[in-house]
Amino acid sequence: MNESIIQLIDVVKTFGDQRVLEGVSFDIPTGKTTVIAGASGQGKSVILKLILGLLSPDAGRIFVDGKDITRMRRKEFNGIRTNFGVLFQGAALLDSLTVFANVALPLEERTRLSHEEISAKVIEMLERVGLQGHESKFPAQLSGGMKKRVGLARALMLEPKIMLFDEPTTGLDPEKSMDIYRLFYQTQQQFGYTSVIVSHDIPKIFNLADQVIILNMGKVLIFKGAKDIQGSGAPSIQALVDKTMGNIYHSNELE
Numbered sequence: 001m002n003e004s005i006i007q008l009i010d011v012v013k014t015f016g017d018q019r020v021l022e023g024v025s026f027d028i029p030t031g032k033t034t035v036i037a038g039a040s041g042q043g044k045s046v047i048l049k050l051i052l053g054l055l056s057p058d059a060g061r062i063f064v065d066g067k068d069i070t071r072m073r074r075k076e077f078n079g080i081r082t083n084f085g086v087l088f089q090g091a092a093l094l095d096s097l098t099v100f101a102n103v104a105l106p107l108e109e110r111t112r113l114s115h116e117e118i119s120a121k122v123i124e125m126l127e128r129v130g131l132q133g134h135e136s137k138f139p140a141q142l143s144g145g146m147k148k149r150v151g152l153a154r155a156l157m158l159e160p161k162i163m164l165f166d167e168p169t170t171g172l173d174p175e176k177s178m179d180i181y182r183l184f185y186q187t188q189q190q191f192g193y194t195s196v197i198v199s200h201d202i203p204k205i206f207n208l209a210d211q212v213i214i215l216n217m218g219k220v221l222i223f224k225g226a227k228d229i230q231g232s233g234a235p236s237i238q239a240l241v242d243k244t245m246g247n248i249y250h251s252n253e254l255e
């Protein structure tokens, strides 16, 4: 197994005359949690879209599982895409389908499992994410936190090697946000996926992060974790931390 499941090397991305990424390089370690942070508009979502092949870089290379996706044919890339599970902001559930049907969808579309087999897997997953008893509700009947759980359950159905989360706790109160992060931690322990989380909730999420990537003015700063950032005496980093994150939060709440 590769030590790094994703690698960006000197990635440049511009939109018109706006340079969003000015030569960004980092590795995402396999089986660990990487948090991508930074102020609004710095290019966090753009990075996720580049990794997913929804955008192409102007320059640089992006490796997924040792293969350069920027030089790949569509067919080969579609194979790579099956490694990813994605939870976007708002969870992107299908409003006309029940919780059960939303979670069953990936298995119905991508596998040849029988109805009984799918049903058993869906029920098991809904239990894992704490949604038993809510199978027949529609998205409009769910709270924000429940929607995120459904989105997570659906993303995990095909047992992805890599989970990408874009602002997964937007719109949730602090307690519900912690519940969601706890659930990420638990499911990651169970499934062993590599986790990439874009988040503004930096203080809360530090306990989860094996690596923190801070995006600022087209460049990245890479830290091993909260202590590494706090320990950095550089005034520019401290200023950035103050500006983008506020106080750093200490607790073992996720354990």
Ligand SMILES: Nc1ncnc2c1ncn2[C@@H]1O[C@H](COP(=O)(O)OP(=O)(O)OP(=O)(O)O)[C@@H](O)[C@H]1O
Pocket: 015, 020, 038, 039, 040, 041, 042, 043, 044, 045, 046, 047
């Ligand atoms: N498809 C696009 N076309 C043109 N500009 C884009 C496109 N996608 C992103 N941008 C621009 O790139 C910059 C970075 O956008 P991005 O969505 O990555 O920000 P972000 O860091 O995710 O911010 P937020 O925290 O608000 O979600 C923004 O200025 C945005 O307007």
Ligand SMILES: [Mg+2]
Pocket: 044, 045, 046, 166
């Ligand atoms: Mg974004």
